[in-house]
Amino acid sequence: MxxxxxxxxxxxxxxxxxxxxxxxxxxxxxxxxxxxxxxxxxxxxxxxxxxxxxxxxxxxxxxxxxxxxxxxxxxxARDQADVQADMVGDLLDRIFGGSTENLVLRALSTRPSSPEEIAAIRRHLDALDGGDR
Amino acid sequence: MxxxxxxxxxxxxxxxxxxxxxxxxxxxxxxxxxxxxxxxxxxxxxxxxxxxxxxxxxxxxxxxxxxxxxxxxxxxARDQADVQADMVGDLLDRIFGGSTENLVLRALSTRPSSPEEIAAIRRHLDALDGGDR
DNA sequence: GACAATCGACGAAATCATTCGTATGTTTGA
DNA sequence: TCAAACATACGAATGATTTCGTCGATTGTC
Structure with missing residues (x-):
């Protein structure tokens, strides 16, 4: 069962x-x-x-x-990015109520990120919306 | 076993x-x-x-x-944030090689985020490093 | 109070995930 | 060549997870 x-x-x-x-x-x-x-x-x-x-x-x-x-x-047999996407999506739905913002925030506060890493993430955000502020 | x-x-x-x-x-x-x-x-x-x-x-x-x-x-019995932190940390170590940047990037590209959400994430980043660019 | 509906405990079973012993075939090197 | 070392297959054991049936206790309704 x-x-x-x-x-x-x-x-x-x-x-x-x-x-x-x-x-x-x-x-x-x-x-x-x-x-x-x-x-x-x-x-x-x-x-x-x-x-x-x-x-x-x-x-x-x-x-x-x-x-x-x-x-x-x-x-x-499967692409790393695909599997990562599936697993992140799953975690998102399962305990983050589907909120990407919450997940990102939690990830950032759980592990210390270097300024370089933070800058890199900013660039990703810029690429997503053109850097609107 | x-x-x-x-x-x-x-x-x-x-x-x-x-x-x-x-x-x-x-x-x-x-x-x-x-x-x-x-x-x-x-x-x-x-x-x-x-x-x-x-x-x-x-x-x-x-x-x-x-x-x-x-x-x-x-x-x-446990705080939501604690459990989320544990699970994100686990996923990070298990399939993202400990790279927060990769995880964040994957989360952002897996699920469409609204401009508002992206702006909110930017504010979190600013809070982390004071907004250095 | 009598009856039905709901609640809660419990046990047992099915499946999954992980582990490794053992057996057998293959390769290597003296 | 022949033995030692390595590779692979296979089955079985074990603990974890998930499932639900059933039974007695409690509660609500008339």
């Missing part, structure tokens, strides 16, 4: 899956061992655990795998 | 729990029936399911309950 399965598209990665995706986005297409080495430096996790996860992700369509080489090389 | 239990503090609400918290933040302290009515308008979910979830959340310390009235009234 659990929740019915979600539409395969728009399926958000789980926590462990997100770690693996992040690794692949950062380092590019990688073998299981490479991903494991990176993750193991942060958390205690076994090689076969990572393998299993990546196999499942490939089945789900989250990863693409190249079986023509050995060891096999995995790459993210 | 699942993931070990997390520290009770800093425990992020699950998906279903987040929906309930959002309802309570939006409508204030509510009965199970009220929460259910609100949620049922969005998804298909049973009354006893919501009840059970809210009981569990009360046990976990996510909700406070007033048993002196009938029906009982539940309210969020």
């Amino acid at each position: 659990a929740r019915p399965r979600l539409d395969p598209e728009r399926r958000r990665p789980t926590e462990a899956e997100a770690s693996i995706l992040a690794t692949l986005w950062e380092h590019g297409p990688s073998t299981v061992r490479q991903v494991h080495e990176h993750l193991a430096s942060q958390q205690d996790v076994g090689l076969t655990t990572v393998l299993k996860l990546m196999q499942i992700m490939a089945e789900k369509g989250l990863l693409a795998r190249d079986t023509s080489v050995r060891p096999q090389v995995f790459s993210p | 699942a993931r070990p239990r997390l520290d009770p503090e800093r425990r992020r609400p699950t998906e279903a729990e987040a929906s309930i918290l959002a309802t309570l933040w939006e409508h204030g302290p509510s009965t199970v029936r009220q929460v259910h009515e609100h949620l049922a308008s969005q998804q298909d979910v049973g009354l006893t399911t919501v009840l059970k979830l809210m009981q569990i959340m009360a046990e976990k310390g996510l909700l406070a309950r007033d048993t002196s009235v009938r029906p009982q009234v539940f309210s969020p």
Whole structure:
């Protein structure tokens, strides 16, 4: 009696899956061992655990795998920006009542941002509305 | 062989729990029936399911309950801003490589923001760094 | 008070997410 | 060549999450 399965598209990665995706986005297409080495430096996790996860992700369509080489090389199947957009949108709807302003404000106040970062965000805002004031 | 239990503090609400918290933040302290009515308008979910979830959340310390009235009234036990900060921080670390700028940029490009909203965000930025340009 | 409606507790089941042992096949290097 | 090391598959265990049925208690209505 659990929740019915979600539409395969728009399926958000789980926590462990997100770690693996992040690794692949950062380092590019990688073998299981490479991903494991990176993750193991942060958390205690076994090689076969990572393998299993990546196999499942490939089945789900989250990863693409190249079986023509050995060891096999995995790459993210979805664009980083797409996944980020889905997850931000989800968070927005789930606990920010859909208010982008609230989310941005919360993000800015949660983590200290450098003046450079703030300036960069201003430029993004300018690009959105032409810099009206 | 699942993931070990997390520290009770800093425990992020699950998906279903987040929906309930959002309802309570939006409508204030509510009965199970009220929460259910609100949620049922969005998804298909049973009354006893919501009840059970809210009981569990009360046990976990996510909700406070007033048993002196009938029906009982539940309210969020943690501040909305705190939970939002935890969840944004988590998303930041998990798939944005800790870059607030990326997250903000993604949020802004994912959802159309009104000029008013953009102006409000600018004011927040000004408050952070005094409006340096 | 009798009856119906509502409330609340509880247990159990289904599914999901994560973990890893073990078994088997493949490659490498002495 | 042959063994050691590595790669991959697979199944199963475990805990977390979500679901809801059912039963007794409480409340409201006539």
